[in-house]
Amino acid sequence: QCPWGAPNTTSISCSLADVMSEQLAKELELEEENAAFPEVVAVAEGPFITGENVDTSSDLMLAQMLQMEFDREYDAQLRREEKKINGDSKVSISFENYRKVHPYDSDSSEDEVDWQDTRHDPYRADKPTTTPRKGFIGKGKDITTKHDEVVCGRKNTARMENFAPEFQVGDGIGMDLKLSNQVFNALKQHAYSEERRSARLHEKKEHSTAEKAVDPKTRLLMYKMVNSGMLETITGCISTGKESVVFHAYGGYATEDKVIPQECAIKVFKTTLNEFKNRDKYIKDDYRFKDRFSKLNPRKIIRMWAEKEMHNLTRMQNAGIPCPQVVILKKHVLVMSFIGQDQVPAPKLKDVTLSSEDMKKAYYQVLNMMQRLYKECNLVHADLSEYNMLWHDGKVWLIDVSQSVEPTHPHGLEFLSRDCRNVSQFFQRGGVAEALNERELFNAVSGFNITADNEVDFQAEIEALEKMNEDHVQNHGKKLSMFSSDGDPPIFDE
Ligand code: ADP
Numbered sequence: 332q333c334p335w336g337a338p339n340t341t342s343i344s345c346s347l348a349d350v351m352s353e354q355l356a357k358e359l360e361l362e363e364e365n366a367a368f369p370e371v372v373a374v375a376e377g378p379f380i381t382g383e384n385v386d387t388s389s390d391l392m393l394a395q396m397l398q399m400e401f402d403r404e405y406d407a408q409l410r411r412e413e414k415k416i417n418g419d420s421k422v423s424i425s426f427e428n429y430r431k432v433h434p435y436d437s438d439s440s441e442d443e444v445d446w447q448d449t450r451h452d453p454y455r456a457d458k459p460t461t462t463p464r465k466g467f468i469g470k471g472k473d474i475t476t477k478h479d480e481v482v483c484g485r486k487n488t489a490r491m492e493n494f495a496p497e498f499q500v501g502d503g504i505g506m507d508l509k510l511s512n513q514v515f516n517a518l519k520q521h522a523y524s525e526e527r528r529s530a531r532l533h534e535k536k537e538h539s540t541a542e543k544a545v546d547p548k549t550r551l552l553m554y555k556m557v558n559s560g561m562l563e564t565i566t567g568c569i570s571t572g573k574e575s576v577v578f579h580a581y582g583g584y585a586t587e588d589k590v591i592p593q594e595c596a597i598k599v600f601k602t603t604l605n606e607f608k609n610r611d612k613y614i615k616d617d618y619r620f621k622d623r624f625s626k627l628n629p630r631k632i633i634r635m636w637a638e639k640e641m642h643n644l645t646r647m648q649n650a651g652i653p654c655p656q657v658v659i660l661k662k663h664v665l666v667m668s669f670i671g672q673d674q675v676p677a678p679k680l681k682d683v684t685l686s687s688e689d690m691k692k693a694y695y696q697v698l699n700m701m702q703r704l705y706k707e708c709n710l711v712h713a714d715l716s717e718y719n720m721l722w723h724d725g726k727v728w729l730i731d732v733s734q735s736v737e738p739t740h741p742h743g744l745e746f747l748s749r750d751c752r753n754v755s756q757f758f759q760r761g762g763v764a765e766a767l768n769e770r771e772l773f774n775a776v777s778g779f780n781i782t783a784d785n786e787v788d789f790q791a792e793i794e795a796l797e798k799m800n801e802d803h804v805q806n807h808g809k810k811l812s813m814f815s816s817d818g819d820p821p822i823f824d825e
Pocket residue numbers: 569570571572573574575576577596598655667668669670671676677679718719730731732
């Protein structure tokens with residue numbers, strides 16, 4: 332017995348004129364929809380599916396991307412229906428619960444959501460019509476029993492509607508589809524396990540591959556940004572470092588609260604911990620992260636690097652220091668404005684040949700930025716060199732601040748003195764006669780007055796200062812006043 336029932340063979344005859352007018356009506360409807368939702372058309376093709384970036388090696392990922400594409404269209408359709416139903420009515424019905432949510436496409440991060448608790452039981456209200464006790468309905472030759480295949484099959488089909496909203500049952504409900512009990516039970520079981528799977532899927536480990544720039548999960552995350560319209564296209568990779576990969580992207584359309592820059596840089600923090608191990612000391616001793624560090628798993632620590640970069644960039648932005656502007660942070664993926672033009676990133680200071688006049692100008696600008704970074708942002712860059720300064724628009728831009736710390740960090744002053752050494756050497760070698768030596772620069776930036784005239788004594792004094800501060804923290808629970816800049820609010824007040 333075929334569970335799908337016999338095909339309906341009765342054909343409906345209609346005139347050509349009927350077909351034509353129906354088609355015309357459809358076309359008009361489509362036009363109307365397009366006019367109402369132009370953005371849906373604008374991003375109809377994700378750059379990761381088409382074009383040269385196409386990666387067909389992972390069936391799963393392709394399937395997920397296609398699903399996302401489908402979901403997006405489905406959601407758009409849902410929005411249209413919602414709008415149609417609600418019209419101008421003051422009371423509106425939300426279709427939000429019927430939106431497509433797939434486990435890999437969920438914004439909720441793996442830790443917070445308890446799916447079991449937040450979802451209703453889809454199997455409770457599954458009695459559409461009851462068959463009376465006697466076991467049959469109807470009269471005479473129209474009598475049907477509860478075992479009647481057709482009635483039972485239709486009933487089963489109708490019961491699919493009671494599955495969780497995110498479980499796709501297809502368009503069978505609208506057809507005269509008859510499901511046998513066996514098939515229905517299998518589907519029901521599947522719907523149930525699907526729901527629980529979404530919770531488990533979150534916990535699955537991310538596998539990052541060495542040869543690919545980013546792992547599939549990250550690519551999905553990036554693809555989602557394109558899919559949502561926030562980015563228009565991701566054009567390619569700018570830089571592959573040990574700890575991060577940077578991509579160029581064209582910005583999409585603005586949302587209510589955000590204007591997306593025309594060109595963006597996407598910094599993806601690598602999800603393998605190997606390279607991050609030796610960075611422990613930057614973050615472990617940073618009081619801003621102190622309470623959180625011990626409780627975290629490796630993936631969260633990597634997200635914290637991204638978070639740190641975001642917060643540090645924001646501080647710099649507020650102080651008017653030229654740096655990328657933060658657009659959005661999603662997990663370990665940070666989107667910021669692109670320094671450069673037409674996909675060409677601004678050159679690093681180490682790669683650009685400046686006139687002696689520009690070189691001098693750059694030096695004074697860097698000196699000023701270091702001072703403001705210290706005093707106004709309460710930050711030490713901690714990886715400052717000609718590699719992390721870009722030359723763009725006739726000025727120097729600071730980048731790469733995920734490892735930046737506050738001066739009171741237990742090693743903050745050592746980091747600052749290293750920054751000063753790099754900067755001083757670069758500009759002195761670059762022929763800037765006015766450039767301070769590293770110790771003078773250190774004093775000029777920090778406001779300390781360390782008089783040691785040689786490297787060894789200088790370092791010893793710095794370490795003594797750091798130790799003094801640590802002891803003070805131990806004894807008084809706060810930093811030394813000479814370290815702190817006025818009125819800098821702590822970033823993390825959760
Ligand atoms: P890493 O930790 O890998 O050094 P960076 O933040 O320094 O990470 O980025 C690596 C490279 O990517 C930089 O040297 C620079 O060339 C490029 N880059 C990073 N951010 C931007 C940006 N906002 N605009 C343009 N280029 C960028």
